Amino acid sequence: MNVIDSFVENWGNLRGGAAAIAIIAIAAFIASLGLLVHWTGGTAFAWLHLMYLPIVLSAALFRIPGGIAAALAAGLVIGPFMPLYVLEEIPQQTSNWMIRTGLFLLIGTFTGIIFTWLTAQFDSLKKAHEELSQSHIELRSAQMELIQAAKLESIGRLAAGVAHEVKNPLAIIQLGVNFLDTTLSCDQDLKEVLDEMDRAVKRADYIVKGLVDFSRSDELELKTQNLNPIIENALNLVGHELRKGQVTLETRLDTFISPVAADRNKIQQVFINLFMNAVQAMEGGGKLTVTTAQKELSRNDIALFSAMKQPFSVGSSAVMVEITDTGHGIPENKLDKLFDPFFTTKPVGKGTGLGLSISRKIIELHDAMIDIRNREEGGVVVKLLFKTNQGSAS
Amino acid sequence: MKKKILVVDDEVSLTHMIRRGLEAKGNYLVMEENSGRRAITAARSFRPDIVLLDVMMPDLDGGSVAAIFAEDDDLKHIPIVFLTAIVTKEETQPTGSVIGRHTFMAKPVNLDDLLTCIEDHLGAGR
Numbered sequence: 001m002n003v004i005d006s007f008v009e010n011w012g013n014l015r016g017g018a019a020a021i022a023i024i025a026i027a028a029f030i031a032s033l034g035l036l037v038h039w040t041g042g043t044a045f046a047w048l049h050l051m052y053l054p055i056v057l058s059a060a061l062f063r064i065p066g067g068i069a070a071a072l073a074a075g076l077v078i079g080p081f082m083p084l085y086v087l088e089e090i091p092q093q094t095s096n097w098m099i100r101t102g103l104f105l106l107i108g109t110f111t112g113i114i115f116t117w118l119t120a121q122f123d124s125l126k127k128a129h130e131e132l133s134q135s136h137i138e139l140r141s142a143q144m145e146l147i148q149a150a151k152l153e154s155i156g157r158l159a160a161g162v163a164h165e166v167k168n169p170l171a172i173i174q175l176g177v178n179f180l181d182t183t184l185s186c187d188q189d190l191k192e193v194l195d196e197m198d199r200a201v202k203r204a205d206y207i208v209k210g211l212v213d214f215s216r217s218d219e220l221e222l223k224t225q226n227l228n229p230i231i232e233n234a235l236n237l238v239g240h241e242l243r244k245g246q247v248t249l250e251t252r253l254d255t256f257i258s259p260v261a262a263d264r265n266k267i268q269q270v271f272i273n274l275f276m277n278a279v280q281a282m283e284g285g286g287k288l289t290v291t292t293a294q295k296e297l298s299r300n301d302i303a304l305f306s307a308m309k310q311p312f313s314v315g316s317s318a319v320m321v322e323i324t325d326t327g328h329g330i331p332e333n334k335l336d337k338l339f340d341p342f343f344t345t346k347p348v349g350k351g352t353g354l355g356l357s358i359s360r361k362i363i364e365l366h367d368a369m370i371d372i373r374n375r376e377e378g379g380v381v382v383k384l385l386f387k388t389n390q391g392s393a394s
Numbered sequence: 395m396k397k398k399i400l401v402v403d404d405e406v407s408l409t410h411m412i413r414r415g416l417e418a419k420g421n422y423l424v425m426e427e428n429s430g431r432r433a434i435t436a437a438r439s440f441r442p443d444i445v446l447l448d449v450m451m452p453d454l455d456g457g458s459v460a461a462i463f464a465e466d467d468d469l470k471h472i473p474i475v476f477l478t479a480i481v482t483k484e485e486t487q488p489t490g491s492v493i494g495r496h497t498f499m500a501k502p503v504n505l506d507d508l509l510t511c512i513e514d515h516l517g518a519g520r
């Protein structure tokens with residue numbers, strides 16, 4: 001099976017076992033044609049025309065050397081090794097065998113040349129095709145990144161405007177509700193309606209806050225610091241949610257990680273978003289694992305992250321943060337939408353769908369990278385990669 | 395005597411709503427003004443004890459209004475509370491935070507928080 005596969009795959013480029021088998025087959029073909037003529041006492045001499053078949057085949061497989069070798073072998077079979085009585089019975093062949101061998105050589109060489117040329121053509125076509133499909137993939141992902149960037153930018157601008165415009169009407173409703181609450185406080189039904197309205201205003205305000213965060217996420221206050229305390233602080237802030245969701249927590253924070261340049265509040269916001277996503281994905285409980293580690297980046301580490309601009313190079317050192325949950329995971333067809341602003345699978349009022357788009361924007365402003373994927377064991381793993389400050393500055 | 399409050403915001407409904415709320419809840423005399431420029435003349439004649447001021451207004455923004463107040467001997471003692479959408483609730487206390495020389499409250503404000511803030515200033519001024 002393997003031999004056949006590699007034969008088909010590398011028909012012009014046989015090696016090892018496949019080459020040996022081909023050579024033996026061709027030699028056997030040539031020899032058996034000779035034997036055929038031999039045994040039939042020369043009456044099957046016309047069959048010698050079949051000799052062109054192994055020559056062409058050999059030239060196809062092994063190019064010019066193959067063609068020449070097969071032609072010479074064929075020449076030997078019909079020449080010196082052909083029993084004399086055969087040659088005597090068909091005298092005109094005797095004088096012609098040199099011409100025949102010459103023809104064999106001509107055909108072998110010529111076919112070899114043609115196949116050399118063909119395979120070269122084929123190889124360059126194949127290579128061009130590979131390059132094309134590779135650049136097609138790259139183009140597509142670049143295009144996606146561009147669309148994403150443009151989307152984020154225009155949404156950022158839009159968000160600031162919308163947020164501002166929405167706050168005034170919200171203020172009017174809020175104050176109106178408060179006013180009615182003061183004057184109509186005797187009626188229980190009305191009070192309930194007003195409470196409902198009050199909560200609705202708060203919800204709208206929360207969404208607007210998300211928009212403001214989003215539009216502001218491009219101003220960073222960078223300070224060189226250790227990520228561990230930021231992570232611990234973020235974990236403290238979501239501690240209540242963890243307990244409420246019956247999520248057990250495992251942290252393995254490497255105390256020896258190098259400091260990174262980070263905006264404490266923004267990075268904390270990213271971690272809170274990621275932790276909340278994990279908790280919300282683990283309905284009925286689960287386990288959240290957070291680890292940090294110092295890394296010497298290998299090619300594989302970097303390949304994990306699909307970003308248009310790759311701020312990392314092989315061998316450079318980085319801090320890797322991994323956030324693992326045991327939740328319901330992400331449907332494959334949703335994976336490329338995760339970072340879209342307003343993409344959410346959560347019920348109205350539960351999620352704005354801005355969490356990850358804000359987080360990614362913040363991460364990219366830090367020249368860091370983020371990757372989110374499903375785990376084979378179930379749940380999701382989020383990986384973050386931060387440049388350490390070594391080499392730069394101080 | 396009733397304490398006087400000048401409410402300045404280009405959004406007419408908002409100043410209405412603030413006036414209604416404040417007058418219903420407390421013993422205040424509230425004046426509404428819907429332009430930054432007119433707020434200055436209004437303040438000169440009305441002589442408020444406190445000003446609630448929007449920041450983004452088309453003719454003259456709240457910051458400039460406050461600056462003009464600060465240079466006017468008759469007006470500079472009047473406390474100003476900015477009611478604004480440019481800060482978020484996370485950056486300010488619900489009842490307002492002092493940033494620089496002024497107090498900021500994030501829109502949408504809650505009536506009770508607004509009252510607490512006003513009382514804080516008026517109490518201090520007495």
Ligand SMILES: Nc1ncnc2c1ncn2[C@@H]1O[C@H](COP(=O)(O)OP(=O)(O)OP(=O)(O)O)[C@@H](O)[C@H]1O
Nearest residue numbers: 277278281329344345346351352353354355356380
């Ligand atoms: N750890 C996770 N496990 C499963 N699904 C996830 C996880 N993290 C994100 N998702 C999916 O990605 C979607 C988008 O996440 P994102 O944080 O951007 O918005 P959200 O959580 O829905 O809303 P918000 O963060 O504004 O409250 C989620 O609705 C969810 O479907």
Ligand SMILES: [Mg+2]
Nearest residue numbers: 273277355356
């Ligand atoms: Mg989220």
